[in-house]
Amino acid sequence: MTPITEVEGRRLALSNLEKVIYPATGTTKGELLHYYAITAEPLLAHLRDRPLSFLRYPDGPDGQRFFTKNPPPGTPSWVRVAEVPRSSRERGEQVVVANLAGLIWAANLVVEFHTPQWRVEEPARADRMVFDLDPGAPATVVDCCEVALWLRGRLGADGLAAYAKTSGSKGLHLLVPLEPTPSAEVSAYAKSLAVEAEAELGGLVVHRMARALRPGKVFVDHSQNAAAKTTATPYTLRARPAPTVSTPVTWEEIEECDSPDELVFELDDIAVRLERYGDLLAPLFDPEHAGGLP
Structure with missing residues (x-):
């Protein structure tokens, strides 16, 4: 029954x-x-x-x-x-x-x-921007951390705050709160930063999806800002061999990460992290943290 x-x-x-x-x-x-x-x-x-x-x-x-x-x-x-x-x-x-x-x-x-990065009452108007940092072997999440720190600084220069979570797979997601902005504008801005990251972080970053370009590099996927695209929601379990979770992480954890295992979290880890940190992505809901796009 x-x-x-x-x-x-x-x-x-x-x-x-x-x-x-x-x-x-x-x-x-x-x-x-x-x-x-x-x-x-x-x-x-x-x-x-x-x-x-x-x-x-x-x-x-x-x-x-x-x-x-x-x-x-x-x-x-x-x-x-x-x-x-x-x-x-x-x-x-x-x-x-x-x-x-x-x-x-x-x-x-x-x-x-x-x-998606928008809500049903305002389709295709994003209230957050996302960067999906995806490592191509032999690159790992440790390399994603280096790229994430660069992006955090670059976004900060434009008055934007960034918050991080693991993808629950191999990489990291950066989330940026926004005043609602047309998805096409967000996409164009995100792509410009991905291109800039490729130019600045010589040899570490690629901004195009072609698999032939990606071994040993971090693909900065800006495409998930398109209105039709979606991203794994924070705290979702993933269909991976182990029950890994797309888990919010602190910038200290990113700065100190020197082994991929340090940023792998499974379902049994999350209650303890919520008790310790609360929701590290709660600032995404705070309008005072959400600047407009420059």
């Missing part, structure tokens, strides 16, 4: 709780749902009012994976669904997770959470 759980007055059928999702660590679906329940407060803050894209991996990271922006079949009537532009001519519907019940319903599908 599928157990029925009540969350905030909503009855949820939570299936296959004993199923091992991450064979490398033996992590079960029940443990995955428990992680999302105890991390709900900061995660919901980052999901709020943003249309959700799902990377589903119901049989674990080695099983079938599929990415969808459409509301999954069987989406309950009480889950918020918003109409959003998909292109200049096309509109579609996407889930917007608004509460704990919606979060646990979505987590029960076994998903990575991905969100």
Whole structure:
């Protein structure tokens, strides 16, 4: 029988709780749902009012994976669904997770959470800018840290503050709060900084996506600022061999990182970090930290 759980007055059928999702660590679906329940407060803050894209991996990271922006079949009537532009001519519907019940319903599908840099009430007007720092082997996250520190200083020169999280995979994400600004303008500015980083950090950075350019370098991916693109949401689990989490980190941790292992965090690490630091990305929600683009 599928157990029925009540969350905030909503009855949820939570299936296959004993199923091992991450064979490398033996992590079960029940443990995955428990992680999302105890991390709900900061995660919901980052999901709020943003249309959700799902990377589903119901049989674990080695099983079938599929990415969808459409509301999954069987989406309950009480889950918020918003109409959003998909292109200049096309509109579609996407889930917007608004509460704990919606979060646990979505987590029960076994998903990575991905969100754009804008909110549903202002499509294609970004309130944050993102840089995805992706190392090409043999480069590692240690090299990403060097690039992140350069970008932090460069953004600071333009009056912009940057906050960092691990991607939950191999690299780092930098997030920059903004006054709502057209996504096209944010994209152009982010690309200009990526080009500048490539010129300044000789041999370490590449700003173009071509795989042939990337071995031993850090790809500064500015493309996720495009209105149609999404980024892994802070605190989401990733479909990786181990249950790694896209985890906010301090600038001290970035400055002191000299081994890739130092910036790998799994679901069991997050409660302790939240107790110690709170949400390190909370300044993203503070209008006083959000300057306009220069």
